[in-house]
Amino acid sequence: MAEAIATREAYGKALAEFGAKYDKLVVLDADLANATKTDTFKKVFPGRHFDCGIAEANMMCVAAGLSTAGYIPFASTFAMFASGRAFEQVRNSIGYPHLNVKIGATHAGITVGEDGASHQCNEDIALMRTIPGMTIINPSDAVEARAAVEAAINYYGPVYMRFGRMAVPVINDTPDYKFELGKGIQLADGKDVTIIATGLCVEPALRARELLANEGVSARVVNIHTIKPLDEEIVLRAAAETGAIVTAEEATVIGGLGGAVAELLSEKRPTPVVKLGVNDVFGKSGPAKELVVLFGFTAENIAAKAKAAIALK
Amino acid sequence: MDQCKEKALRRTAADVRLGIIEAVYNAKSGHPGGSLSIADVLTYLYFEEMNIDPKNPKWEDRDRFVLSKGHTSPALYSVLAHRGYFPVEDLPTFRHTGSYLQGHPDMKGVPGVDMSSGSLGQGFSVACGMALAAKLSGKSYRVYTAVGDGESEEGQIWEAAMFAAHYHLDNLVLIIDWNGLQIDGRITDVMNPTPHDEKLRAFGWNVISIDAHDFNAIEAAFALARGHKGQPTAIIAKSTKGKGVSFMEDQAGWHGKAPNAEQYEVAKAELTAARDAI
Numbered sequence: 001m002a003e004a005i006a007t008r009e010a011y012g013k014a015l016a017e018f019g020a021k022y023d024k025l026v027v028l029d030a031d032l033a034n035a036t037k038t039d040t041f042k043k044v045f046p047g048r049h050f051d052c053g054i055a056e057a058n059m060m061c062v063a064a065g066l067s068t069a070g071y072i073p074f075a076s077t078f079a080m081f082a083s084g085r086a087f088e089q090v091r092n093s094i095g096y097p098h099l100n101v102k103i104g105a106t107h108a109g110i111t112v113g114e115d116g117a118s119h120q121c122n123e124d125i126a127l128m129r130t131i132p133g134m135t136i137i138n139p140s141d142a143v144e145a146r147a148a149v150e151a152a153i154n155y156y157g158p159v160y161m162r163f164g165r166m167a168v169p170v171i172n173d174t175p176d177y178k179f180e181l182g183k184g185i186q187l188a189d190g191k192d193v194t195i196i197a198t199g200l201c202v203e204p205a206l207r208a209r210e211l212l213a214n215e216g217v218s219a220r221v222v223n224i225h226t227i228k229p230l231d232e233e234i235v236l237r238a239a240a241e242t243g244a245i246v247t248a249e250e251a252t253v254i255g256g257l258g259g260a261v262a263e264l265l266s267e268k269r270p271t272p273v274v275k276l277g278v279n280d281v282f283g284k285s286g287p288a289k290e291l292v293v294l295f296g297f298t299a300e301n302i303a304a305k306a307k308a309a310i311a312l313k
Numbered sequence: 314m315d316q317c318k319e320k321a322l323r324r325t326a327a328d329v330r331l332g333i334i335e336a337v338y339n340a341k342s343g344h345p346g347g348s349l350s351i352a353d354v355l356t357y358l359y360f361e362e363m364n365i366d367p368k369n370p371k372w373e374d375r376d377r378f379v380l381s382k383g384h385t386s387p388a389l390y391s392v393l394a395h396r397g398y399f400p401v402e403d404l405p406t407f408r409h410t411g412s413y414l415q416g417h418p419d420m421k422g423v424p425g426v427d428m429s430s431g432s433l434g435q436g437f438s439v440a441c442g443m444a445l446a447a448k449l450s451g452k453s454y455r456v457y458t459a460v461g462d463g464e465s466e467e468g469q470i471w472e473a474a475m476f477a478a479h480y481h482l483d484n485l486v487l488i489i490d491w492n493g494l495q496i497d498g499r500i501t502d503v504m505n506p507t508p509h510d511e512k513l514r515a516f517g518w519n520v521i522s523i524d525a526h527d528f529n530a531i532e533a534a535f536a537l538a539r540g541h542k543g544q545p546t547a548i549i550a551k552s553t554k555g556k557g558v559s560f561m562e563d564q565a566g567w568h569g570k571a572p573n574a575e576q577y578e579v580a581k582a583e584l585t586a587a588r589d590a591i
Contacts (some may be wrong), residue, residue: 026449050445050480058438065442068428069419070373073442089435089469097420097429133364272581 004167010142012037012162012313014149015074015104019101022153027076028063028249030056035165036106056081057082060089060101062128064269067099072153080107080164083124095131099105102152103160109250110278111166111200113176113288120283126203126255128160129228135181136228138162139250140202140258144225147179155181159231166288168200182242186229190220193306194238194245198224198257201248201276201296207299212306219306230260239271244309248302250295253277255280272312274305314529316453320467320591323415324529325395326356327588330557331581332391332404337572338577340408343416346567349527351459358457369396369426369520378426381436382461382490382571383417389426390414394396398425401428436460436489441477444485455539459488459499463495467548471516477545477566478517484537487518487547491524492554494565513547525550557584 019041026048033039033169034053038086042049052059056077063073075082075161082105083090094101105124111122127135135157139145145163152159188209197205209219220242224235239245246263247258258275265271278295292298337343347578357575359365363376367414380389387407394401406412413422417431427443430455440458447454477485489509506512512521519541523530531550538546554568555561558580572580 030501048449052476053472053479055475057434057469057470058476060440060573061435061438061469062442062445062476065379065428065444066446066449067442068377068439069443069446069483071446071449080462088437093429093435093439243345 002169002171004169005142006165006167007142007145007163008037008165010145011104011106011149012040015041018150018153019045019048021153023070024070024072025153026050026051026066026071026073027113027211028059028073030054030059030071030077032077036104038076038305040252042059055181056086060086060110061093062107063098063101064093067101067215069101072220072272073101074104074105076104078119079105079121079124083160085126087127088214091131095134098133100143105160106161106163107165108162109164110262110283110291111164111250111288113165113291116285122252122278122283125227125249125251125257126160126259129255133157134228135159135226135248136162137226138199140199141168142171143170143177144179148225150268151179151181152219155198164197164200166200169203171203171206175253179225182229182231184234185223185225186220186234187223190218190244192218192244193310194220194236194308195241195248195302196224196235196257196261197220197248198227200228200250204297204299205248205302208302208306209304213296217310218308222256226247227257227260232264232266235264241270243313244272246276246302246305246309248297250297251277253279272309274309275303276302314533314536315528319528321591322341322356322360324588325360326353326354327389327584327591328395331584332394332401333387334558334572334577334580334584336387336390336404336407336419337571339405341382341571342408343387343571344569345387345571346494346554346561346564347382347490347492348385349556349558349561350554351490352492353389353528354459354531354550355487357528358416359392361394361532362535363457364406364454367425370398371522374452374454377427377440377456379436379443379458379459380418380430380434380485381440383431383436384463386418389418390423393423393425401431402574405521411468433461433464434469437470437494438473438476440485441473444477444482445480447484448457455484455486456488457488459490461498462489462491462493462506462509463519465489465509466502466504472524474513474516474518481543483542485500485545486535487550489547491549492552494554494568496565496568498565509549517544520549521546522549522551526556531564557587
């Protein structure tokens with residue numbers, strides 16, 4: 001079993017690591033530094049970490065102001081508050097002027113766990129996708145989270161980065177791993193169906209492929225770490241070559257990765273798409289690992305959805 | 314302030330007001346009331362107070378201004394145009410399809426606009442971020458922001474007030490354009506945000522109250538703000554909504570309405586006469 005690390009842990013470590021290399025990097029938090037892990041950065045660079053208190057709307061706009069003066073602010077809080085409470089600040093003060101603000105949103109999705117529905121943000125991908133010029137990254141493991149942070153630093157423009165609370169297996173610690181903003185990664189080839197997964201669904205997608213192989217079904221697996229801009233080429237190729245698509249994301253089935261893929265394919269290459277996600281319901285309290293099973297983010301369920309997609313061919 | 318300078322500022326402010334009327338009339342929409350109330354303060358800021366270079370609007374050591382009450386963009390555009398950032402002749406294109414003079418300030422398209430704004434409550438926080446950036450980088454530039462008195466009903470205003478005091482942003486000046494009116498009527502009737510002075514002092518601010526149409530008072534207030542260390546300064550600028558156009562003065566109805574042709578001629582004649590009398 002691979003080592004399991006929460007992407008938020010990797011995020012905090014990456015900030016601390018890249019803080020040394022990029023002197024314009026500054027970090028804002030809203031009284032959650034211990035949870036978002038920006039305290040890892042704070043320990044190394046206390047003079048470049050600003051707690052904004054429990055005031056997320058102000059924090060997003062302060063980040064906007066810092067960015068106009070050449071700083072690269074990472075504004076961190078839970079995904080619920082970053083994309084929900086402060087949506088309009090992100091839209092109007094960061095998105096509209098296309099400012100160089102990075103939003104480090106942690107505790108995304110149902111794997112927040114025990115805190116329950118009020119804090120389980122399944123809507124953030126959909127919300128952020130509606131903002132013109134917003135880049136959305138949802139890393140699948142600690143390796144990808146680190147790479148995504150550096151890619152975001154080196155890209156000029158607003159970036160929404162989605163991190164999880166629950167530890168997830170490291171799957172990208174390979175010598176040839178390369179993170180390219182806006183480029184999906186084909187992790188395994190297949191000819192009958194493609195599983196397009198993001199975030200913590202990528203690892204069970206790989207196991208789903210093995211389950212399917214045992215039944216004689218050949219599944220391709222694509223990791224989409226950058227949901228916007230979507231790598232259209234890799235999706236269209238998967239549709240053309242495998243003829244059926246399953247999307248898997250720890251987020252609502254409305255407007256997220258599944259929505260993006262379906263929108264693209266319906267216009268450019270109509271192909272059966274089965275979406276695995278949170279089915280237009282609120283989350284629930286419980287240990288994250290139990291919720292993963294309850295909401296169906298398992299290899300078994302992904303494999304079942306893959307067969308359902310094939311049946312639609 | 315010597316009389317010559319004061320007269321020159323008043324003449325410039327009258328020209329700025331004429332530009333506001335020109336913009337709003339030709340747009341057949343826009344917000345004349347709050348534009349006219351902030352016109353003198355903006356004139357002083359851009360013609361006297363701020364360290365800026367209209368030929369180099371993105372100069373990194375410049376002082377910054379954020380119009381948090383972004384709906385009064387006609388005032389900002391008119392001041393910027395008269396200060397030489399772009400042609401005064403462009404003001405009548407305001408709010409027209411294809412014009413760079415968008416309904417609310419757009420930093421991407423308008424030279425001299427330091428921040429896109431318009432959704433109330435946000436610009437003040439952005440100004441806090443700019444002031445923090447100056448502190449962080451050891452630069453001496455100052456940051457100014459104008460908030461409407463009605464706008465202060467937004468909760469985010471008080472988040473920003475807390476932030477600026479907490480981080481001792483003494484390079485930040487908040488101007489509250491206190492004209493006493495908002496869309497639905499008197500601020501004290503709609504949702505009373507007063508007293509601003511006591512509230513801001515309690516939040517840790519240096520507070521100065523002035524007549525927003527007295528250039529001597531405006532000058533003195535900005536000088537006091539510059540000399541005050543350790544705390545941000547708020548200037549509560551008691552103004553008259555619609556200042557300078559008789560039928561618009563102190564009327565909530567002129568918050569967001571353009572004059573018709575007849576009213577336009579009256580407004581222009583009044584402002585021109587006032588300028589010529591200086």
